Amino acid sequence: MSDKAKAGKLSGRLIFNLILFGLIGQIAWNVENMYFNTFLYNSIYKGASQAAIDGSINVIDAVSKMVAYSAITAMLTTLIMGALSDRKGSRNKFISVGYIVWGVIIGGFGLISRDNVASVLGMTDAAKILTTTVWIVIIMDMVMTFVGSTANDASFNAWVTDSTTTNNRATAESILAFMPMAAMGLVIALGGVLLAGNDVQKSYEYFFLILGATVLVCGIIGLFTLKDAPKTVENSGNFWGDLIYGLKPSVIKENSKLYLTLLAVCAYSIAVQVFFPYLIIYLQHSPDGFFSGESLKITPTLIIVAAVCLIALIVGIILVGKLADKYGKNKLVIPMLVFFVAGLVILYFAHDIKLLLIGVVPTAVGYCLLGIMLNAAVRDFTPESKTGLFQGVRMVFAVMIPMVVGPYVGKKAIFSSGVYYTDDYGVSQIVPASSMFLYAAIVCAVSVVPIVIILCKGGFAVSENKNK
Template identity: 50%
Template sequence: MEKSKLGGRIWFNLIIFGFMGQIAWNVENMYFNTFLYNSVYHGASQAAVDGSVDVMTAISVMVAASAATAVITTFLIGTLSDKLGRRKVFISLGYVLWGLVTAAFGFVSRENTSALFGLTDEAAILTLTVSCVIVLDCVMTFMGSSSNDACFNAWVTDVTTVKNRATAESVLAILPIAAMVAVIALAGVITDFGYQVFFYLLGGVVSVCGLIGIVSLKDSGDKVKKDTSYFRELIYGFKPSVIRENNRLYLALASVCIFSTAVQVFFPYIFIYISNGLGLDLDNLLSNLTPGSIAGAAAGFAAVVAVIVSMGKIIDKFGKDRFIIASIVVFIIGLTLAGFAKKLSVFAVMAIPALLGYGLLMIMLNAAVRDFTPKDKTGLFQGVRMIFFVLIPMVVGPFIGNLVCRVNEVKYVNEYGVTTSAPGSVMFIAAAVVSLFIFIPILSLKKKGFNPEAETR
């Protein structure tokens, strides 16, 4: 009989590696983009900007290159970890290296590029610096995907069951929000000490997590070394017979793909939009925080945690099919409302349904993918999972966001008098339209049934 409760060691590792992984991914998703926008391009002359790649295009290229790296890495390492029957070594060592590469971003600047390569042309310096950021991002993604996407995700599937996965996923769904709050709270480091110290600090924390894992992590007891062909297993998830046999898994993956694509339409640009489009000065906000406002924010976050964890338990008890359609509708409504908000206060209120729908869909869709993943092929399917979770969404989503923002072009003139592109609220409307397509695979999956132990209809 499968256990319905997870032990303390599993919860400790699930939370610490889940949280620190999200810290690293949030640094990449939130601050590599703003690092390009506010540091690499910041202070560059109009001639340099005009002679180099546009900042919005640079961001979309970086996101796409990172996505491709993540998928290839997860295929290779996920399959290898399955073949060796080991996750711990990849997770622990991977987190250590992941943190070190994140810290290395502290060395990237136009000045260092000029000195290192002996360049004097401003446009060439800017272009090469942007290229360095993109390449280093891909290296960082290789480390993160090896440890987190390929092996930590497989480990979570190894140690959870159908009876407790939604509960585990509800906690994992909170961690990106907690990590985002933590990273934003540390944004004052950028103001006081610059991006260099910021990257050193957060990179170091991730590396320490990897060292902790050497002691705390344990591989699942039912994993054994396989003698099967490594290269044959790389293509296992693409075989038509495998797709037919696991049709509900692929319907769940298709649902995640569309959902994640909708999120990626706006997410790479959201902090630039909030700052330049809605006028939020994050540095000023952080410097004016009072004990009362911090306590209120903490209480609000605690309430969100309680609601999401409770929803996870309710979903485990009553089933995903009772909540999935309503969650999609709430998500779409929230995105649409956010797209029409022109003031920061209105945007904050209108975004609540989108955040609620996002959290619920994360819980249910992630749990469904784990439920339908064959237990003895967990690592093999991590690469397939990444195509639907990362590659397609992070290539298509930012492209759509960039396209609609260019059609409804918004220009921003910085304090140096340089005109640059800026994202607009239309990206939320575009994300809502993309989200409508989630109904296609979800209705088919709902008809076949969300219970992995039941026969398909």
């Protein structure tokens, strides 16, 4: 490791790769986590008859199943490929080639439609065509998840841990934590432009092709810019032993703070998944009409509120990230948890665009910064010689459990509200409601328990030479 890294400085090359692969990876995950859901809701189901929809899988159930199966795929992939990347000692190839294939698969989603499925498979029954198309989307999502988890979750996350130290890890996490919000903004902006046309299928085709090409180009760039950290060495241990390493009781006991942190990450991530898969559908079809002409009418008050919210969000994320490196996580983790929960409660009561924007600030700041500190703590408590082996365990707590449990809780919140939307074809479908934010707030509050236990056991501080 370079002297600059030891001193807590991030090199220019490292910052470039953190931004490039962090941003593009989050763009790809945003496409999957948000726009595959709207693709089902607005394209696959749109135009189908009421009889076809009633005879097929409910759209909210379809979204919930897709998220859950994707999460299980991601966990198994990361568990296996994390151990494999540790053995090979060459994460840069897994990342770069993985991003290239990832981009190709994203582009392929633009070809999926009920008409294409009916034509290729020679089907005529409308309900069966819809059901088959939905399952093709779900299975393709699992394939994409396998590739993305190999490149990003198993390899890139381990590469970040290899390339940073406890002196600069929270700063690196600050950069990475801003990427989901930046990626979400970019993807929503692109979606707003490309998906506004009358030909929905063609719009999604262009949308997926452009974003797929972006991820592919990122992978090509990585072939020249990514270098493995000096401490990434080939592991010649037993593969199957490595695979279950993080599940051994002795390992859990030896790394108790790591697993307590993962429990906090789990509760936090479940809370996010309660509302996140349904967020764009909620904003598009909510009875509150957040995207209606009246709600989006430009007024001086709306401009001032939006500007203040944006400035507060950016300054808050950068400032607290630096404070976490300087003063440690112990003093800031609870306030950020409170921020996140409070923001979710505000969103529950938000029925106009101004209150929605106000609620977004504490929600986004708390979401990003609580994620910064918890994810940095996971990296800090992870033994450096076993980083790849622990990526699968991290996926169990941070991805699989949250993405199975979260959407299910969100579905319960949605159906308990009973809010329906009638589309242009006169077809009625249930629509996400603000109750999902209240459910998310309650779930997230549970994370205070493992956090308090960690603080009672000495806090989040860890020395660099202890965590080998």
